[in-house]
Amino acid sequence: DPFSSDPERHPVLRVNCKKPFNAEPPPEILTESYITPHVFFFKRNHLPVPQVDPASYRLKVEGLPGGALTLSLEDLKTRFPKHTITATMQCAGNRRSDMNKVKQVKGLNWGISAIGNAKWSGARLRDVLLALGYGPEAAQWARHVHFEGLDKDETGTAYGTSIPINKAVSEEGDVLLAYEMNGEDIPPDHGFPVRVVVPGVVGARNVKWLGRILVSAEESGSHWQQHDYKGFSPGTDWNKVDPRSAPAIQELPVxxxxxxxxxxxxxxxxxxxxxxxxxxxxxxxxxxxxxxxxxxxxxxxxxxxxxxxxxxxxxxxxxxxxxxxxxxxxxxxxxxxxxxxxxxxxxxxxxxxxxxxxxxxxxxxxxxxxxxxxxxxxxxxxxx
Ligand code: MTE
Ligand code: MO
Missing domain, CATH: 2.60.40.650 (Immunoglobulin-like)
Structure with a gap:
């Protein structure tokens, strides 16, 4: 069972799917505290939770002029200033159950609690990219930054997505390679030891158990970027849906x-x-x-x-x-x-x-x- 080493979870969570584990807190707990304790923070996993040894953890960064580089957890913590933001993360499927009441849709039947607010600390993605050689030259061709998780399906494909380069390198973007959630090491369910936090952007781009970053001229070709997490007209059904016709969701609506x-x-x-x-x-x-x-x-x-x-x-x-x-x-x-x-x-x-x-x-x-x-x-x- 690839899920046998998944972490323990709080019994109050409402489970939408056990394997992979997907759960949300009861709504009334959600607004009891401004900062959501990690045990009550919704968990949205596409695959088994990977067990990562922090000492041997390496983050690969590719696509910059210097060629491929690797950073250890220690590098991330010591070579770059630690930046903290309070940011809310919401799954694109939050409140899907309201849509199901109108007409059946495909996906986990989330209530209103696939959302949480946490304090995230880590290195700014911008600082890391700049230190590793991102500059005016790369800005000529670079358009997207890809993220890949260490969680893999049976075929060996890792969870992956991308965000536009502007968000990644902007001083105002606040994108983090986070190693702390609410002042503690990021818990296993939320991406230990490092996850990307892309504030203001759909949960799906906030890649957990981050293994690889790639600066690219193209958007990620992954299933999650190209075939899922896109919006369509109410008139579009499964017979006529063309995923290429819609952009990937990034910023979420109010x-x-x-x-x-x-x-x-x-x-x-x-x-x-x-x-x-x-x-x-x-x-x-x-x-x-x-x-x-x-x-x-x-x-x-x-x-x-x-x-x-x-x-x-x-x-x-x-x-x-x-x-x-x-x-x-x-x-x-x-x-x-x-x-x-x-x-x-x-x-x-x-x-x-x-x-x-x-x-x-x-x-x-x-x-x-x-x-x-x-x-x-x-x-x-x-x-x-
Ligand atoms: N990152 C990896 N590596 N694997 C995943 O399954 N799920 C994504 C995103 N990052 C996912 C991932 C989705 S769809 C969401 S909504 C958020 O993580 C959920 O983050 P959380 O479980 O910390 O709440
Ligand atoms: Mo999600």
Whole structure:
């Protein structure tokens, strides 16, 4: 069994698939802390978790003028400044279950918790590429940076993807070769000893157990870059889908969801007020500037309070424009509407480009169930 050496996982996780291991935390746990503890951070593995010995670990870097180079973990930690960012990571399939309710799609049936927020520390990819010879000459032809994991399928093919060169070398891109998550060694499920963190970009490009980096004129030819993680029209079905017709997903669109109360919860009529909680985030470093909440299915709206720190603690300092990599947690306490027997609670976020979420799923439905970011709705009952 290639999965026999997979790590232990927290029993509270909701498992979507055991082998490979894919799981998410219960929604209400997700917004209990601004920084997601690694045990509750969603796990999305395509293959068995590779066991990597940190002492013999080598990262290959290829495609630069100096030819192929290798870096040890020690090199990464000592030769380059340590940089820390707080960044939210979201799987392209987060909230896929909402698409399944409209019409069956292919993929793991994620709820709303295939997302997490962590503090990542490591060497900047930019610093490593520059130190190894990236410069004006390479900039003439280089367009993409490929990443390959040490996890391999039965045919020996490693998980791999790529990102555009601009994101990789920009001073504002904050792409990390991370060796710490929340101040500790990256746990095995999240890429020990080194993973790429590409803030603002879909989870799929944040390659774990990083084994190889390649600077290239071409995009990665991998299955995950060319055939998966792309968006299509609601009218496209499996008979006529042409993967070449769509670009690979990189920056994600604006997203928000309600983590409490849970769908189907029963609220006590005797409570004067109702508290609604959730998260909101947007890709590309766009900051969430507002979250609107409705208790009546979208007829009337109230503005939620946003925070970027733990409840009762000071917020993290505001990020520079275009570098808002971390989510906002939000909360609204409002009078319980009198006489209502059922409430349809809805949330929607607005980002710094004034992008908004679509109100319903059908216009964004797609056969893989990706980019599911319609207004999130939960129904609760009010009882005596
Ligand atoms: N990297 C490798 N090497 N193998 C993988 O299966 N899954 C990707 C990405 N990086 C994956 C990977 C996907 S689709 C996502 S959403 C994120 O890792 C999930 O990261 P996490 O498990 O740390 O939450
Ligand atoms: Mo993903």
């Amino acid at each position: 997203q928000s969801a309600i983590t409490a109360p849970a769908d189907g919860a029963v609220i006590d009529r005797g409570d004067d007020t109702l508290t609604v909680k959730g998260y909101a985030w947007s890709g590309g470093g766009r900051e969430v500037v507002r979250v609107d909440v409705s208790l009546d299915g979208g007829r009337t709206w109230q503005v939620a309070r946003l925070r970027s720190g733990d409840d009762g603690q000071p917020d993290e300092p505001s990020p520079p424009p275009g570098r808002a990599w971390a989510w906002k947690l939000w909360e609204l306490t409002a009078p319980l509407p009198p006489e209502a027997e059922e409430l349809e609670i809805v949330c929607k976020a607005v980002d710094s480009s004034y992008n908004v979420q679509p109100d319903t799923v059908p216009p964004i439905w797609n056969l893989r169930g990706l980019l599911s970011n319609a207004w999130h709705r939960v129904k609760v009952r009010v009882a005596e």
